[in-house]
Amino acid sequence: MVRKIVLIMLGLALGLSACGNLPSAGDAGALTHIRLPTGYIPNIQYAPFYVAIEKGYFRDAGIEIEFDYSFETDGVALVGADELPFAIVSGEQVLLAREQGLPVKYAMAWYQQFPVSIVAKAQTGIKTPDDLKGRKIGLPGLYGASYVGLRAFLFASGIKESDVTLDSIGFNQVEALISDQEDAIVVYSANEPIQLRAQGVDIISFNVADAVNLASNGIITNEKIISENPELVRGFIEAALKGVNAAIANPQEAIELSKTYIPNYKELDPAVVEQVLSASIDMWKAERLGYSDPAAWENMKNILVEMRLVSKSLDINAAYTNEFIP
Numbered sequence: 001m002v003r004k005i006v007l008i009m010l011g012l013a014l015g016l017s018a019c020g021n022l023p024s025a026g027d028a029g030a031l032t033h034i035r036l037p038t039g040y041i042p043n044i045q046y047a048p049f050y051v052a053i054e055k056g057y058f059r060d061a062g063i064e065i066e067f068d069y070s071f072e073t074d075g076v077a078l079v080g081a082d083e084l085p086f087a088i089v090s091g092e093q094v095l096l097a098r099e100q101g102l103p104v105k106y107a108m109a110w111y112q113q114f115p116v117s118i119v120a121k122a123q124t125g126i127k128t129p130d131d132l133k134g135r136k137i138g139l140p141g142l143y144g145a146s147y148v149g150l151r152a153f154l155f156a157s158g159i160k161e162s163d164v165t166l167d168s169i170g171f172n173q174v175e176a177l178i179s180d181q182e183d184a185i186v187v188y189s190a191n192e193p194i195q196l197r198a199q200g201v202d203i204i205s206f207n208v209a210d211a212v213n214l215a216s217n218g219i220i221t222n223e224k225i226i227s228e229n230p231e232l233v234r235g236f237i238e239a240a241l242k243g244v245n246a247a248i249a250n251p252q253e254a255i256e257l258s259k260t261y262i263p264n265y266k267e268l269d270p271a272v273v274e275q276v277l278s279a280s281i282d283m284w285k286a287e288r289l290g291y292s293d294p295a296a297w298e299n300m301k302n303i304l305v306e307m308r309l310v311s312k313s314l315d316i317n318a319a320y321t322n323e324f325i326p
Contacts, residue, residue: 031064032232037075037087038067042262044277045190048110048284050258052243061235067261076220080104085225086236090145091215091300094319099310103223106320108237108290110244111216113209113283116149119193120184121177122202129157129206138169138182145217146186149208152303156211177201190279198272209283213293215300215320216283226321237324241290248281290325 038046049065052058058065068075075087076094080102091114094106118137120126126135132154139146154161169176173185174192178201187193193205208214219240221233247254255273259265265273297316304310 030062031059032062033064033066034086034236035066035068035084037078037084038069039075039088041069042067043191044255044258044262044273045280046261047254047258047277047280048240048243048247050243050261051246051254052239054257055243055246057239057242058236061239063232063236063239076102076104079220079222082222082224085229085232086219086221088217089220090148090217091297092145092148092304094215094220095297095301095304095310095314095316098319099314104220105223105226105318106215106218106292107221107226107233107324108219108240109216109286109292110218110240110290111283112286112293113189113207114145114149114152114212114214114216115189115280115283116146116153116208117187117189117193118150118153118184118206118208119173119177119187119196119203121180122204124183126184126204129153129159129211132157132184133159133163135183136165136167137184137186138167138173138176139186140171140173141168142166146188148300148303148307149214150186151307152212152214152299153206153208155303155306177203190276190283194272194275194279198269198275212303213296213299214303215292215296218290218292230324234324237290238326241326244284244289247277248285251277251281288325290322292320292322292325 036049049067053065075084076089076097078084079087080097088110091106094104097104118132126132137150139150141147151161154164167182169182173187174195176182177185177196178199185192189205189207189209193203196203219237226233251274255277297320301310301314301316305312
């Protein structure tokens with residue numbers, strides 16, 4: 001039951017009823033319409049995809065993107081059921097899905113560092129991971145990337161889950177820390193820490209990526225699409241990687257091109273937006289953009305085995321591919 005909850009919750013809810021058939025190119029010259037589940041609200045962190053649209057990279061690949069920000073959509077389940085061709089998900093969800101028999105496959109590593117951190121106010125006296133013992137840690141819930149990242153960090157730091165108190169608080173981490181409801185919170189590295197500092201809160205942050213190398217956020221597809229329509233996969237990934245590269249090369253241009261995709265952009269602090277993008281870029285950079293590190297997948301499997309969420313026999317080599325990475 002726990003295993004199912006971890007997959008289904010993903011920060012989203014399962015909603016197969018609203019999905020349509022897989023896209024097809026149709027007439028010559030027609031664009032293939034793709035609905036892309038993102039798992040989060042419109043945000044500058046999706047700049048590579050906004051840039052890829054605005055610069056015509058997806059259009060050149062014969063693709064038209066529709067973003068699906070709905071929390072009712074479980075991208076993993078939709079792709080696994082062959083209802084959608086792609087989704088943006090975190091690495092642990094791929095292994096959890098394959099453990100349940102879903103034929104999803106991770107085809108492009110977007111983040112090269114697992115983007116989860118544990119944050120505390122400096123005044124709490126928490127200075128090292130060991131200082132988290134006996135403390136109350138707030139996180140969205142006992143599921144998804146935040147929970148897996150925290151467990152991986154604790155494990156790498158020699159701390160048992162029983163040494164801390166985990167508090168499921170939903171996506172209310174910033175307010176909970178500011179009001180001292182929690183001793184520490186689990187957050188996305190390129191988001192909440194920047195928000196807290198912008199509000200004048202002196203914090204200490206422990207990055208999961210500094211403790212362990214884990215398979216992170218990227219693009220999934222499924223085995224059927226790879227087998228029957230590899231050119232669609234290749235075109236999508238090529239366009240996405242061009243967007244990543246362009247955002248890294250020119251962050252200011254990326255911000256300008258992203259504004260129309262973020263409805264509340266005028267309400268945001270431009271300095272915070274720049275910092276969020278800069279921190280995100282640091283996690284996207286790689287000698288070979290899009291490449292999946294086998295060691296990261298091995299580490300992810302080991303953590304999930306330790307959590308009793310996947311079996312030791314799970315074949316991680318079937319969970320990802322680098323064949324579409326230039």
